[in-house]
Amino acid sequence: MGHEVLAAVLQIRDDTLQVLLWQRAQQPDLDRWALPGGRLGATEDVQTSVLRQLADKVDLREVAHVEQLGVFSAPDRVPGIRLVATAFLGLVRCDADPTVPADTRWHPVAELPPTAFDHAAIVRDARERLRAKLSYTNLGFALAPDEFTVSALRDLYVSALGHPVSATNLQRVLARRGVLVPTGRVAPPGPAGGRPAALFRFAERHLRVTDASAVLRPPSAAE
Amino acid sequence: MGHEVLAAVLQIRDDTLQVLLWQRAQQPDLDRWALPGGRLGATEDVQTSVLRQLADKVDLREVAHVEQLGVFSAPDRVPGIRLVATAFLGLVRCDADPTVPADTRWHPVAELPPTAFDHAAIVRDARERLRAKLSYTNLGFALAPDEFTVSALRDLYVSALGHPVSATNLQRVLARRGVLVPTGRVAPPGPAGGRPAALFRFAERHLRVTDASAVLRPPSAAE
DNA sequence: TCAAAAGTGTTCTAGCTACACCCATGG
């Protein structure tokens, strides 16, 4: 019984949520597109393994966030052999442009090419996880550059969430929660003019739950 | 490389959140307490496997809810061999009293006996998952009997969450969300008298997210 | 002076908390 790790690496490219896939050159599922990953090594845990595989196989070292999605273990998920997979969500900042091998390409999550095995389901789970966590954590840090304007950040959220987001309210919500802090600098206006936008950065660049609005919380959980 | 499944089965017993453990009779970790589980079979996925193992090994068929917690894969998590584990959270209703084997016992989650391998970490994750999901889903159905009073339900929530919960507000929140429905019947008062309590049941007995209060939700998400 | 883009002020509302008060029962 083998164990592999797979990563659904997502990035906003051209205002579109995309996932990194490589095209298989052998059977089974010849020519279909697959998630990067590989066999779990003898001396590593699954998270170490997935980071190693991304670095080795697709030369991807700039992963801003990685988390486990779950185990995919249907007995027939890979024909011929028994292979259990631990799937991960990986996020790459939109200002990174890693060079990837020739057989590897970014594809819009909304219109996947023919995919190998159960990898389409893993991509779906990854997108759902990203969407959910964007709204109650500071996970945006893994999509955004170091410094950005609120409207640039809004565009990232729109691309990831797939529905309109108000820049006004986005700023207020994230500022109130202490997720965003102003850098004091401003970005030059575009060619059409307009007021220069203030630049912000994320207060923290590791995952934190920012909306503890889960009801039934402990009484008087004063900060 | 082997693969096992492990279940942290939780139940509220005597107003205390408890977990089902069995005492190991051989090395390694002789006499320490372990989670039920076992090797993944060749023709089953991990969820099927964990349900089978619970039924076979601890004769536990009355599991109201099961969900994956994640993969535990540190290379040295089990001495001697490489064994990757998929951990599950299982919940048993408080009115069930399954008969378990002689080497198996319920233990309060807050004061675990000496545990085997990395099982204590799995129990911690299970408790955290339960606490989190109680507040934004209808997961209470997996702890409560078919019919119950609001104060009985409150006691379950208090035991699981570890902090006081107002029965008044619990009822209102769950009623507003359509999670609880009155059965029209009442429970007899206790020996000290008091108004008879109305009986409720959960509207659905499978997991549903009831608090979509994740901010940044789509605009005008009218029911 | 005007258009474009950014940012602020203000109002509205849903949903939850807190707490007072009323109800139904046993002794």
Added chain:
DNA sequence: CCATGGGTGTAGCTAGAACACTTTTGA
């Protein structure tokens, strides 16, 4: 009639949504 536990009414608070209005730039 009173203690005990259950249930309801209601006021207040907080966070977010919506939208009008002001600010700062380029042409």
